[in-house]
Amino acid sequence: MRYEQLADLPCSITRPLVALGDRWTLLVLKEAFAGVRRFNAFQSNLGIPRSRLQDRLGRLVDHGILVRRPASDGEHPEYRLTRKGHDLYPVLMALKDWGDTHMAPGGPPVHYRHRDCPGEARVTLACDHCGEVMTAHDIRPEAGAGLVAAGAEDA
Amino acid sequence: MRYEQLADLPCSITRPLVALGDRWTLLVLKEAFAGVRRFNAFQSNLGIPRSRLQDRLGRLVDHGILVRRPASDGEHPEYRLTRKGHDLYPVLMALKDWGDTHMAPGGPPVHYRHRDCPGEARVTLACDHCGEVMTAHDIRPEAGAGLVAAGAEDA
DNA sequence: CCGGGCCAGTCTCTTTTCGAGACCGAAGCT
Protein backbone atom coordinates (compact mmCIF):
# COMPACT_ATOMS: atom_id res chain seq x y z
CA MET A 1 0.00 0.00 0.00
CA ARG A 2 3.08 2.21 -0.13
CA TYR A 3 2.50 3.07 -3.76
CA GLU A 4 -0.88 4.73 -3.29
CA GLN A 5 0.61 6.93 -0.61
CA LEU A 6 2.69 8.64 -3.25
CA ALA A 7 -0.53 10.48 -4.07
CA ASP A 8 -0.16 12.32 -0.77
CA LEU A 9 3.07 13.92 -1.85
CA PRO A 10 2.79 17.57 -2.80
CA CYS A 11 3.66 17.00 -6.43
CA SER A 12 1.32 17.67 -9.32
CA ILE A 13 3.06 15.15 -11.52
CA THR A 14 3.01 12.32 -9.02
CA ARG A 15 -0.64 12.69 -8.07
CA PRO A 16 -2.05 12.29 -11.56
CA LEU A 17 0.32 9.42 -12.22
CA VAL A 18 -0.89 7.48 -9.23
CA ALA A 19 -4.45 7.90 -10.51
CA LEU A 20 -3.79 7.23 -14.19
CA GLY A 21 -0.54 5.35 -14.40
CA ASP A 22 -1.23 1.75 -15.16
CA ARG A 23 -1.40 -0.38 -18.25
CA TRP A 24 -4.95 0.43 -19.23
CA THR A 25 -6.29 3.64 -17.79
CA LEU A 26 -4.83 6.03 -20.33
CA LEU A 27 -5.70 3.67 -23.15
CA VAL A 28 -9.30 3.70 -22.00
CA LEU A 29 -9.24 7.47 -22.00
CA LYS A 30 -7.76 7.54 -25.47
CA GLU A 31 -10.75 5.53 -26.64
CA ALA A 32 -13.08 7.89 -24.84
CA PHE A 33 -11.53 10.82 -26.70
CA ALA A 34 -12.03 8.90 -29.91
CA GLY A 35 -15.75 8.88 -29.16
CA VAL A 36 -16.16 5.48 -27.56
CA ARG A 37 -18.85 5.36 -24.90
CA ARG A 38 -20.07 1.83 -24.55
CA PHE A 39 -18.63 -0.92 -22.40
CA ASN A 40 -18.35 -3.45 -25.18
CA ALA A 41 -16.76 -0.96 -27.51
CA PHE A 42 -13.97 -0.20 -25.06
CA GLN A 43 -13.55 -3.88 -24.45
CA SER A 44 -13.26 -5.00 -28.02
CA ASN A 45 -11.22 -2.03 -29.23
CA LEU A 46 -8.55 -2.62 -26.62
CA GLY A 47 -8.80 -6.33 -25.95
CA ILE A 48 -8.85 -5.54 -22.24
CA PRO A 49 -10.29 -8.25 -19.97
CA ARG A 50 -13.85 -7.39 -19.04
CA SER A 51 -13.28 -7.46 -15.32
CA ARG A 52 -10.28 -5.17 -15.73
CA LEU A 53 -12.30 -2.75 -17.80
CA GLN A 54 -15.05 -2.73 -15.25
CA ASP A 55 -12.56 -1.84 -12.57
CA ARG A 56 -10.86 0.90 -14.59
CA LEU A 57 -14.07 2.56 -15.68
CA GLY A 58 -15.22 2.53 -12.08
CA ARG A 59 -12.06 4.25 -10.92
CA LEU A 60 -12.30 6.87 -13.62
CA VAL A 61 -15.86 7.55 -12.56
CA ASP A 62 -14.74 7.78 -8.94
CA HIS A 63 -12.14 10.32 -9.95
CA GLY A 64 -14.75 12.36 -11.77
CA ILE A 65 -12.98 11.86 -15.08
CA LEU A 66 -15.84 9.92 -16.63
CA VAL A 67 -19.54 9.88 -15.85
CA ARG A 68 -21.66 6.80 -16.19
CA ARG A 69 -25.26 7.38 -17.06
CA PRO A 70 -28.14 5.68 -18.82
CA ALA A 71 -27.60 6.57 -22.44
CA SER A 72 -29.38 9.65 -23.70
CA ASP A 73 -31.68 7.67 -26.01
CA GLY A 74 -31.53 3.92 -25.46
CA GLU A 75 -31.18 2.09 -22.18
CA HIS A 76 -27.60 0.91 -22.11
CA PRO A 77 -25.33 2.94 -19.88
CA GLU A 78 -22.65 5.06 -21.44
CA TYR A 79 -19.41 6.56 -20.20
CA ARG A 80 -18.63 10.13 -21.10
CA LEU A 81 -15.77 12.45 -20.37
CA THR A 82 -16.41 15.14 -17.83
CA ARG A 83 -14.78 18.53 -17.99
CA LYS A 84 -12.02 17.18 -15.81
CA GLY A 85 -11.60 14.28 -18.18
CA HIS A 86 -11.52 16.53 -21.21
CA ASP A 87 -8.70 18.48 -19.65
CA LEU A 88 -6.50 15.42 -20.03
CA TYR A 89 -6.42 15.82 -23.79
CA PRO A 90 -3.07 17.63 -23.83
CA VAL A 91 -1.51 14.70 -22.03
CA LEU A 92 -2.55 12.31 -24.76
CA MET A 93 -1.53 14.74 -27.45
CA ALA A 94 1.88 15.17 -25.88
CA LEU A 95 2.26 11.40 -25.97
CA LYS A 96 1.14 11.44 -29.58
CA ASP A 97 3.72 14.04 -30.55
CA TRP A 98 6.39 11.94 -28.93
CA GLY A 99 5.11 8.78 -30.55
CA ASP A 100 5.09 10.42 -33.95
CA THR A 101 8.63 11.63 -33.45
CA HIS A 102 10.21 8.57 -31.91
CA MET A 103 8.05 5.53 -32.47
CA ALA A 104 6.67 5.99 -35.96
CA PRO A 105 9.39 4.98 -38.44
CA GLY A 106 6.94 5.03 -41.34
CA GLY A 107 5.64 8.47 -40.45
CA PRO A 108 2.63 9.43 -38.32
CA PRO A 109 -0.17 6.87 -38.69
CA VAL A 110 -2.77 9.53 -38.04
CA HIS A 111 -2.69 13.29 -38.40
CA TYR A 112 -4.75 15.22 -35.91
CA ARG A 113 -5.76 18.10 -38.09
CA HIS A 114 -7.36 21.36 -37.21
CA ARG A 115 -10.78 21.18 -38.76
CA ASP A 116 -11.19 23.34 -41.83
CA CYS A 117 -7.50 24.14 -41.77
CA PRO A 118 -4.43 22.49 -43.28
CA GLY A 119 -2.71 22.71 -39.89
CA GLU A 120 -2.18 20.01 -37.33
CA ALA A 121 -2.43 19.93 -33.55
CA ARG A 122 0.85 20.31 -31.68
CA VAL A 123 1.65 20.53 -28.02
CA THR A 124 4.07 23.24 -27.01
CA LEU A 125 5.62 24.15 -23.71
CA ALA A 126 5.88 27.89 -23.36
CA CYS A 127 6.21 30.61 -20.78
CA ASP A 128 2.85 32.14 -19.92
CA HIS A 129 4.48 35.51 -19.39
CA CYS A 130 6.89 36.10 -22.25
CA GLY A 131 5.54 33.39 -24.54
CA GLU A 132 8.95 31.92 -25.22
CA VAL A 133 9.12 28.21 -25.98
CA MET A 134 10.66 26.33 -23.07
CA THR A 135 12.50 23.07 -22.44
CA ALA A 136 13.36 21.26 -19.24
CA HIS A 137 16.55 23.32 -18.97
CA ASP A 138 14.68 26.61 -18.73
CA ILE A 139 12.79 25.58 -15.63
CA ARG A 140 13.34 27.05 -12.19
CA PRO A 141 11.14 25.21 -9.68
CA GLU A 142 9.73 27.32 -6.91
CA ALA A 143 7.65 26.45 -3.87
CA GLY A 144 3.94 27.17 -4.23
CA ALA A 145 0.91 27.45 -1.99
CA GLY A 146 0.21 23.71 -2.05
CA LEU A 147 3.68 22.93 -0.78
CA VAL A 148 3.45 25.39 2.08
CA ALA A 149 0.13 23.86 3.06
CA ALA A 150 1.59 20.34 2.98
CA GLY A 151 4.55 21.51 5.05
CA ALA A 152 2.27 22.98 7.68
CA GLU A 153 0.35 19.71 7.82
CA ASP A 154 3.49 17.72 8.51
CA ALA A 155 4.51 19.95 11.38
CA MET B 1 1.07 -11.38 -24.12
CA ARG B 2 -1.85 -9.70 -25.85
CA TYR B 3 -1.11 -6.40 -24.19
CA GLU B 4 2.34 -5.92 -25.66
CA GLN B 5 0.92 -6.49 -29.12
CA LEU B 6 -0.98 -3.23 -28.81
CA ALA B 7 2.37 -1.63 -29.61
CA ASP B 8 2.02 -2.97 -33.14
CA LEU B 9 -1.07 -0.92 -33.78
CA PRO B 10 -0.55 2.11 -35.97
CA CYS B 11 -1.36 4.60 -33.24
CA SER B 12 1.09 7.12 -31.85
CA ILE B 13 -0.73 7.30 -28.55
CA THR B 14 -0.92 3.58 -27.97
CA ARG B 15 2.71 2.86 -28.76
CA PRO B 16 4.19 5.21 -26.18
CA LEU B 17 1.68 4.04 -23.62
CA VAL B 18 2.69 0.42 -24.00
CA ALA B 19 6.30 1.45 -23.42
CA LEU B 20 5.70 3.88 -20.56
CA GLY B 21 2.36 2.99 -19.08
CA ASP B 22 2.85 1.26 -15.79
CA ARG B 23 2.97 2.28 -12.17
CA TRP B 24 6.58 3.34 -12.08
CA THR B 25 8.07 4.21 -15.43
CA LEU B 26 6.84 7.77 -15.68
CA LEU B 27 7.64 8.39 -12.04
CA VAL B 28 11.19 7.28 -12.70
CA LEU B 29 11.36 9.71 -15.60
CA LYS B 30 9.99 12.51 -13.47
CA GLU B 31 12.89 11.94 -11.10
CA ALA B 32 15.30 11.91 -14.00
CA PHE B 33 13.98 15.32 -15.10
CA ALA B 34 14.47 16.52 -11.55
CA GLY B 35 18.15 15.71 -11.93
CA VAL B 36 18.31 12.27 -10.33
CA ARG B 37 20.90 10.00 -11.88
CA ARG B 38 21.90 7.40 -9.36
CA PHE B 39 20.26 4.08 -8.67
CA ASN B 40 19.92 4.61 -4.94
CA ALA B 41 18.53 8.10 -5.41
CA PHE B 42 15.72 6.86 -7.64
CA GLN B 43 15.06 4.07 -5.21
CA SER B 44 14.82 6.11 -2.07
CA ASN B 45 12.99 9.07 -3.63
CA LEU B 46 10.22 6.85 -4.92
CA GLY B 47 10.26 3.92 -2.52
CA ILE B 48 10.21 1.59 -5.49
CA PRO B 49 11.42 -1.96 -4.85
CA ARG B 50 14.99 -2.35 -5.99
CA SER B 51 14.31 -5.21 -8.35
CA ARG B 52 11.48 -3.25 -9.91
CA LEU B 53 13.69 -0.23 -10.38
CA GLN B 54 16.36 -2.34 -11.96
CA ASP B 55 13.85 -3.68 -14.43
CA ARG B 56 12.38 -0.28 -15.28
CA LEU B 57 15.71 1.43 -15.76
CA GLY B 58 16.74 -1.43 -18.02
CA ARG B 59 13.66 -1.03 -20.16
CA LEU B 60 14.13 2.70 -20.43
CA VAL B 61 17.71 2.11 -21.53
CA ASP B 62 16.50 -0.47 -24.06
CA HIS B 63 14.08 2.10 -25.44
CA GLY B 64 16.85 4.65 -25.75
CA ILE B 65 15.15 6.96 -23.29
CA LEU B 66 17.95 6.75 -20.74
CA VAL B 67 21.62 5.91 -21.11
CA ARG B 68 23.56 4.07 -18.47
CA ARG B 69 27.21 4.91 -18.23
CA PRO B 70 30.01 4.97 -15.73
CA ALA B 71 29.64 8.36 -14.11
CA SER B 72 31.64 11.18 -15.60
CA ASP B 73 33.82 11.57 -12.49
CA GLY B 74 33.46 8.75 -9.96
CA GLU B 75 32.93 5.11 -10.73
CA HIS B 76 29.28 4.51 -9.96
CA PRO B 77 27.09 4.21 -13.03
CA GLU B 78 24.58 6.94 -13.75
CA TYR B 79 21.42 7.12 -15.78
CA ARG B 80 20.88 10.15 -17.97
CA LEU B 81 18.13 11.24 -20.29
CA THR B 82 18.86 10.96 -23.97
CA ARG B 83 17.45 13.36 -26.51
CA LYS B 84 14.55 10.98 -26.94
CA GLY B 85 14.03 10.98 -23.21
CA HIS B 86 14.17 14.74 -23.00
CA ASP B 87 11.43 14.96 -25.57
CA LEU B 88 9.05 13.45 -23.03
CA TYR B 89 9.11 16.58 -20.94
CA PRO B 90 5.89 17.99 -22.40
CA VAL B 91 4.09 14.81 -21.36
CA LEU B 92 5.06 15.31 -17.74
CA MET B 93 4.27 19.00 -17.89
CA ALA B 94 0.85 18.28 -19.33
CA LEU B 95 0.24 15.97 -16.40
CA LYS B 96 1.48 18.68 -14.08
CA ASP B 97 -0.92 21.25 -15.54
CA TRP B 98 -3.76 18.83 -15.03
CA GLY B 99 -2.63 17.98 -11.54
CA ASP B 100 -2.41 21.66 -10.61
CA THR B 101 -5.88 22.24 -11.95
CA HIS B 102 -7.68 19.20 -10.65
CA MET B 103 -5.70 17.58 -7.89
CA ALA B 104 -4.19 20.46 -5.97
CA PRO B 105 -6.87 21.87 -3.69
CA GLY B 106 -4.34 23.99 -1.80
CA GLY B 107 -2.89 25.43 -4.98
CA PRO B 108 0.11 24.23 -7.00
CA PRO B 109 2.76 22.70 -4.72
CA VAL B 110 5.50 23.73 -7.11
CA HIS B 111 5.66 26.41 -9.77
CA TYR B 112 7.77 25.60 -12.77
CA ARG B 113 9.01 29.07 -13.56
CA HIS B 114 10.77 30.38 -16.58
CA ARG B 115 14.23 31.25 -15.36
CA ASP B 116 14.86 34.95 -15.04
CA CYS B 117 11.21 35.64 -15.79
CA PRO B 118 8.09 35.92 -13.65
CA GLY B 119 6.31 33.55 -16.05
CA GLU B 120 5.52 29.91 -15.62
CA ALA B 121 5.66 26.93 -17.98
CA ARG B 122 2.36 25.95 -19.54
CA VAL B 123 1.46 23.31 -22.08
CA THR B 124 -0.82 24.42 -24.86
CA LEU B 125 -2.40 22.56 -27.73
CA ALA B 126 -2.44 24.69 -30.83
CA CYS B 127 -2.68 24.46 -34.58
CA ASP B 128 0.74 24.58 -36.21
CA HIS B 129 -0.69 26.43 -39.17
CA CYS B 130 -2.99 29.13 -37.88
CA GLY B 131 -1.73 29.11 -34.29
CA GLU B 132 -5.21 28.88 -32.83
CA VAL B 133 -5.58 27.10 -29.49
CA MET B 134 -7.31 23.77 -29.94
CA THR B 135 -9.36 21.32 -27.92
CA ALA B 136 -10.43 17.76 -28.59
CA HIS B 137 -13.49 19.06 -30.44
CA ASP B 138 -11.42 20.86 -33.07
CA ILE B 139 -9.69 17.69 -34.21
CA ARG B 140 -10.24 16.01 -37.54
CA PRO B 141 -8.25 12.78 -37.68
CA GLU B 142 -6.76 11.92 -41.02
CA ALA B 143 -4.82 8.89 -42.25
CA GLY B 144 -1.07 9.43 -42.46
CA ALA B 145 1.92 7.69 -44.01
CA GLY B 146 2.38 5.31 -41.10
CA LEU B 147 -1.16 4.03 -41.42
CA VAL B 148 -0.84 3.37 -45.12
CA ALA B 149 2.37 1.48 -44.44
CA ALA B 150 0.70 -0.61 -41.74
CA GLY B 151 -2.22 -1.30 -44.04
CA ALA B 152 0.10 -2.53 -46.78
CA GLU B 153 1.79 -4.82 -44.30
CA ASP B 154 -1.48 -6.43 -43.31
CA ALA B 155 -2.42 -7.13 -46.93
C1' DC C 1 -45.39 -16.21 -24.19
C1' DC C 2 -41.34 -18.47 -25.80
C1' DG C 3 -36.69 -18.54 -27.66
C1' DG C 4 -32.56 -15.91 -29.33
C1' DG C 5 -29.48 -12.14 -29.33
C1' DC C 6 -27.23 -8.49 -27.52
C1' DC C 7 -25.61 -6.05 -23.81
C1' DA C 8 -23.32 -4.86 -19.25
C1' DG C 9 -21.46 -6.87 -15.70
C1' DT C 10 -19.70 -10.77 -12.52
C1' DC C 11 -17.20 -15.10 -11.05
C1' DT C 12 -13.55 -18.49 -11.21
C1' DC C 13 -9.27 -20.09 -12.03
C1' DT C 14 -4.46 -19.78 -13.73
C1' DT C 15 -0.52 -17.02 -14.75
C1' DT C 16 2.14 -12.94 -14.20
C1' DT C 17 3.78 -9.19 -11.81
C1' DC C 18 4.79 -6.82 -7.54
C1' DG C 19 6.76 -5.86 -3.05
C1' DA C 20 9.70 -6.59 1.00
C1' DG C 21 13.70 -7.71 2.48
C1' DA C 22 17.77 -10.47 2.68
C1' DC C 23 21.88 -11.30 0.19
C1' DC C 24 26.16 -10.53 -2.86
C1' DG C 25 30.42 -8.55 -4.80
C1' DA C 26 33.13 -4.58 -5.84
C1' DA C 27 35.32 -0.36 -4.42
C1' DG C 28 36.92 2.93 -0.76
C1' DC C 29 38.25 4.26 3.75
C1' DT C 30 40.68 3.61 8.51
Add this chain to the structure above:
DNA sequence: AGCTTCGGTCTCGAAAAGAGACTGGCCCGG
Protein backbone atom coordinates in the same frame (compact mmCIF):
# COMPACT_ATOMS: atom_id res chain seq x y z
C1' DA D 1 41.58 -6.79 8.11
C1' DG D 2 37.05 -4.77 8.98
C1' DC D 3 33.24 -1.43 8.05
C1' DT D 4 30.45 1.32 4.84
C1' DT D 5 28.42 2.55 0.54
C1' DC D 6 26.77 1.46 -3.69
C1' DG D 7 24.70 -1.07 -7.58
C1' DG D 8 22.58 -5.08 -8.33
C1' DT D 9 20.42 -9.94 -7.58
C1' DC D 10 17.50 -13.65 -5.29
C1' DT D 11 13.62 -15.59 -2.90
C1' DC D 12 9.17 -15.90 -1.60
C1' DG D 13 4.46 -14.63 -0.23
C1' DA D 14 0.86 -11.27 -1.81
C1' DA D 15 -1.52 -8.75 -5.19
C1' DA D 16 -3.02 -7.94 -9.72
C1' DA D 17 -3.78 -9.34 -14.42
C1' DG D 18 -5.75 -12.43 -18.11
C1' DA D 19 -9.07 -15.86 -20.28
C1' DG D 20 -13.17 -17.24 -20.52
C1' DA D 21 -17.42 -18.99 -18.84
C1' DC D 22 -21.61 -17.42 -16.63
C1' DT D 23 -25.72 -14.28 -15.17
C1' DG D 24 -29.48 -11.43 -15.78
C1' DG D 25 -31.93 -7.58 -18.04
C1' DC D 26 -34.01 -6.12 -22.22
C1' DC D 27 -35.76 -6.24 -26.76
C1' DC D 28 -37.33 -8.56 -30.87
C1' DG D 29 -39.50 -11.91 -33.99
C1' DG D 30 -42.53 -15.60 -34.10
